[in-house]
Amino acid sequence: MELIINGKVQQLEAKTIKDVVEHFGLSSKPIVVEADGVVLVSEQWVDTAVKPGMKIELVHFVGGG
Amino acid sequence: MDTWKIGNRTLHSRFFIGTGLFPNPYVQQEAIRASGAEVLTFAIRRINLEQTEDDSILQHIEPEQFQFLPNTSGARTAEEAVRIARLARASGLSDWIKVEISANERTLLPDALETLKATEILVKEGFTVLPYISDDPIMCKRLEEAGAAAVMPGASPIGTGLGILNPYHLGLIVEEAKVPVIVDAGLGTASDVVQAMELGVSGVLMNTPVAKARDPIKMAQAMRVAIEAGRLAYLAGRIPKKKYASASSGLEAFKLS
Numbered sequence: 327m328e329l330i331i332n333g334k335v336q337q338l339e340a341k342t343i344k345d346v347v348e349h350f351g352l353s354s355k356p357i358v359v360e361a362d363g364v365v366l367v368s369e370q371w372v373d374t375a376v377k378p379g380m381k382i383e384l385v386h387f388v389g390g391g
Numbered sequence: 392m393d394t395w396k397i398g399n400r401t402l403h404s405r406f407f408i409g410t411g412l413f414p415n416p417y418v419q420q421e422a423i424r425a426s427g428a429e430v431l432t433f434a435i436r437r438i439n440l441e442q443t444e445d446d447s448i449l450q451h452i453e454p455e456q457f458q459f460l461p462n463t464s465g466a467r468t469a470e471e472a473v474r475i476a477r478l479a480r481a482s483g484l485s486d487w488i489k490v491e492i493s494a495n496e497r498t499l500l501p502d503a504l505e506t507l508k509a510t511e512i513l514v515k516e517g518f519t520v521l522p523y524i525s526d527d528p529i530m531c532k533r534l535e536e537a538g539a540a541a542v543m544p545g546a547s548p549i550g551t552g553l554g555i556l557n558p559y560h561l562g563l564i565v566e567e568a569k570v571p572v573i574v575d576a577g578l579g580t581a582s583d584v585v586q587a588m589e590l591g592v593s594g595v596l597m598n599t600p601v602a603k604a605r606d607p608i609k610m611a612q613a614m615r616v617a618i619e620a621g622r623l624a625y626l627a628g629r630i631p632k633k634k635y636a637s638a639s640s641g642l643e644a645f646k647l648s
Contacts, residue, residue, distance in 0.1 A: 350440055353611045355440060358481045365477045383437065385478055389448050390434025390462055390479050391409030391598030
């Protein structure tokens with residue numbers, strides 16, 4: 327399925343947001359997901375289906391002031 | 392030192408330390424330890440999907456020991472800041488947010504109107520909002536009225552180390568404020584920190600002057616004691632300035648002649 331992840335077009339097999347997170351090996355990391363503008367807490371990942379063309383943002387905390 | 396509060400959280404340290412720009416995680420961790428800070432700031436960014444092994448900053452920091460203060464840096468509008476704030480809160484790590492909205496790349500000075508708008512929205516959504524704002528007493532009052540838990544006027548532009556450009560305004564902000572005032576941005580060294588604390592602010596937020604010092608760990612310690620010195624001097628009350636000398640020994644009549 328074609329998804330837009332962090333601004334880049336990606337082809338990957340995924341049914342839910344949880345699959346996307348696992349695809350990138352981020353399951354155990356403190357990350358946050360936004361799908362088509364909706365912020366998802368980790369408990370929602372398994373129930374959120376992905377659709378072709380969905381815009382997904384995978385973000386995390388970095389150093390900052 | 393005397394304690395203070397932001398929202399429901401009692402704080403013992405008056406140092407908010409930023410986590411960017413440190414030469415390596417070890418120095419960062421030791422500098423945080425030396426600073427005695429309880430509040431750590433972070434930014435929110437996209438994960439680099441080509442290099443997910445890249446270690447997250449949180450791997451080196453025990454979340455339960457600190458209050459996290461994520462910022463909205465990178466936002467140019469209230470809408471973008473609100474989006475980043477919601478992402479930050481979804482981490483489950485903190486509902487505090489530093490609203491930081493810059494419309495000018497060269498100065499990174501805060502956009503007051505967008506900052507006020509974002510503060511209003513985020514307060515309604517239940518965030519503990521700490522807006523970064525210019526050293527404008529009226530804007531600070533407006534943000535307080537909008538429900539900000541603290542106001543964070545800049546001393547000078549971010550990362551410049553120019554120190555306090557307008558101590559008169561900072562003094563007015565402190566006089567008027569009913570919420571804590573935290574000087575955020577522009578401080579360069581310990582004397583700037585002492586000056587800020589002597590003006591009666593509740594705390595200071597620093598990143599660059601510690602992280603980019605020749606010895607960040609030592610500078611974190613210097614800043615910590617500067618905060619204490621300035622706070623104590625503020626509480627003790629300085630003498631008024633006078634134009635001419637006045638002898639310390641007094642008793643004119645007993646002078647040897």
